Amino acid sequence: MKCFNHPAGEAVAICKACSKAVCVECVLESENGVACKQSCAKSLSEKNELYTLQAAHLKNIKRMNVLGSFFSLGMGILFIYFSSQGFGIVYDFIFLMGAGFAVYGIMAQLVNLAMFIKSKSTKLR
Ligand SMILES: [Zn+2]
Ligand SMILES: [Zn+2]
Structure with a gap:
């Protein structure tokens, strides 16, 4: 599976908020779970x-x-x-x-x- 933002990057995780694959560069591990950097991390914390x-x-x-x-x-x-x-x-x-x-x-x-x-x-x- 490839990263949603970087077609060349191998995905390491699935965003908890939008279910898109993200690579090491894009992933953000917060206390609420794994999310895309910036875009979804905020909405995830709002959901929580x-x-x-x-x-x-x-x-x-x-x-x-x-x-x-x-x-x-x-x-x-x-x-x-x-x-x-x-x-x-x-x-x-x-x-x-x-x-x-x-x-x-x-x-x-x-x-x-x-x-x-x-x-x-x-x-x-
Ligand atoms: Zn996301
Ligand atoms: Zn990426």
Whole structure:
């Protein structure tokens, strides 16, 4: 295989960004992988930056899920506790609301747990 820029130069690597063959003169080994000097090295680091940003965003969403489920669980317990302080249709309604919150919180926790276990098992493979 020959270099994309130099037809005489033997290629030593494939650019990670544009998949073109590059010779010793054109190759640039960065922390993000092998790329063409100048043209692709920049776009590769930009891509990596975007990926890091998305990963951080995903982590935030997961954290929000955990917080949200704990919040629902707490609200549920609070509502159920409050409903036990009296009788009547209003207290029954509050109990139902509390039960709904608690069930939602438990379900969300289970989903988070399942996601956690799944991510662990895929990492092991
Ligand atoms: Zn390239
Ligand atoms: Zn070259």
